[in-house]
Amino acid sequence: MLLDRVDLTITAEPRGEARDNAFNHALDVLNERRDEFRDQGYVPKDYVNLLKKAGIYRASTPATFGGEPQAPAEFLAQIERISTVDPATGWVASFGSALTYFSALPRETQEKIYAKGIDLTFAGGMFPMVEAKKVDGGFIANGEWLFASGCAGADILGIGLRGGPETEGRPVTALIHPDDVEIVPNWDVSGMRSTGSNNVVVKDLFIPEEFTFIRGGAPTIDEPLTRYPALAYAAQVLAVTALGAGRGALDFIREQGSAVSVTGGNAKGNRPVYKIGLAKAEAELRSARSFFYDTTKTLWQKAVDNEEITNEDRALLRIAATHAAQAGRRVVLAAFDIAGTGAIYKSHPLQRFLQDGLVPAQHAMLQENTFEAGGSILLGLEAGIPSFP
Structure with a gap:
């Protein structure tokens, strides 16, 4: 069974x-x-x-199960600080928010999970949604997720299964043990490389129904x-990594502003x-942060x-998140x-923030069309995007 193999012995101070x-210490x-x-393409377990x-x-x-849930602004600020050092690690750390999804599990299942421990790392691929075979007590799943x-x-x-009309286009999330998947090492990218966002493959895996829930479904807590x-x-937790990338890039620019030019000219x-x-980049970043955190x-x-x-x-939360991701992208480009010229070298410190900082706005939840969907909601129209807002 899943929980028999989960080790949650590492706990918070x-x-x-x-x-x-x-x-x-973790930042250091x-x-x-x-x-x-x-270089290795993932954040290892010892750092997690x-x-x-x-x-x-x-x-x-x-808190019902002994947790210490944080206010979103407080958690987002921590992810932003991590991302100021390394945005890709900030992306991985952002999944500390993901247990909000678990609230859609049956209460009894949540009790079993958190009885093992409350410091839990959850990750997974939700798409494409795979049609699982319904069997007595659960599902048999086969597929590959991105x-x-x-x-x-x-x-x-977690892996994404196709639901019925009751899911309203949202995936059914099935919880599985990491040992039950094959990780396909295909994450050959320039930006956010450390996230290790490889494909995962499952073959003929039985998943008890009690360990499935609708992603974003009604909470039982x-x-x-x-x-x-x-x-x-x-x-939001993904968008804030772009704010961190922007801050890391501008901090570097300020530090380098007093350096003498290699041509011998003025600083x-x-x-x-x-x-x-x-000045313009600072104004854009700080303005985006204010809208983001105020909302x-x-x-x-x-x-x-x-x-x-x-x-x-x-919708305003979604608009603020997309704006943050897009503003972070513009700031690292600025x-x-x-x-x-020196910034073109692979070894240049800005390359980390540039390559990682461009990625959040590419995410489906933060692309330009989410502005259109948000505007539609503000006008009382249909969003036109599944699971929005």
């Missing part, structure tokens, strides 16, 4: 100074090892365990974090184009107060322009 120190280690992660000690993977465990980010360090994986829009949150930062470019905090307060969260509220 106590809240307060010990956990803050664990988080800062990441600064030393980020090139290693990129450091993030567990920092509390990242209990941030969405329900973009299983973080699968190398996960305790539990009522807490503020389960009231907060799950699909919008999933878009780079004393050139009008450098100063203007930096997050407003909806979180509604969740805390158990007020109705409307489709328009959800930093690349400001840096000049």
Whole structure:
């Protein structure tokens, strides 16, 4: 059985100074090892365990089961800080929010899972949705799924099964053990390489029905974090890595602004184009962050107060997330322009932020068409995109 093989012995440090120190230690280690992660193409389990000690993977465990759920703005700020060092590792760490999906599991299943431990890493590939064979007590699944980010360090994986009319186009998520999949090492990319978003293959695997749920389905646990829009949150945690990439790139540009040009001319930062470019990029990044976090905090307060969260509220979260991803992309490109010729080298520090920072806006949840869908909702029209907002 799935849970008989899940080992959740690594736990977070106590809240307060010990956990803050664990988080800062994880950032220090990441600064030393980020090139290693990129070169090997995934974030390894031992580093994921450091993030567990920092509390990242209990941030969405329900308080009902002993968890310490964080306010989304607080968690997003942590992912942004990680992404300022290495956006791809920030992407993997962002799945500390993914247990919000588990709230759609039967309550009894959640009790079994969290009895094993509350520091749980979840990853998986949801698409393409595969038609599983219904059998007594569950399903038999065969298929190959794309973009299983973080699968190398996960305790539990999820795969997407095709549902019926009741899922409204959303995948049925089936929980499986990492040992039950074959990881196909096809993640040959330039950006977000450390996410290890390889394909996963399953053959004739029985999955008990109790370990399946509709992704973004109605929660069986009522807490503020389960009231907060799950699909919008999933878009937010990815978008914030672009804000981190933008911050990392601009921090580098500011540090390099006083350096003397290799041609012997004035310091780079004393050139009008450098100063203007930096100022505009700072304005764009900070503006996007303000919209992003202000919207997050407003909806979180509604969740805390158990007020109705409307489709328009959800749409604004989605718009803010897409705007953050798109703004982060523009900022890293602006930093690349400001840096000049040296930034074209693979070894240049900006390459990490450039290559990783372009990716979030490519994600289906953050592409340009989500602006159109968000605008449709604000106008009272149909979004035209499945599972939106």
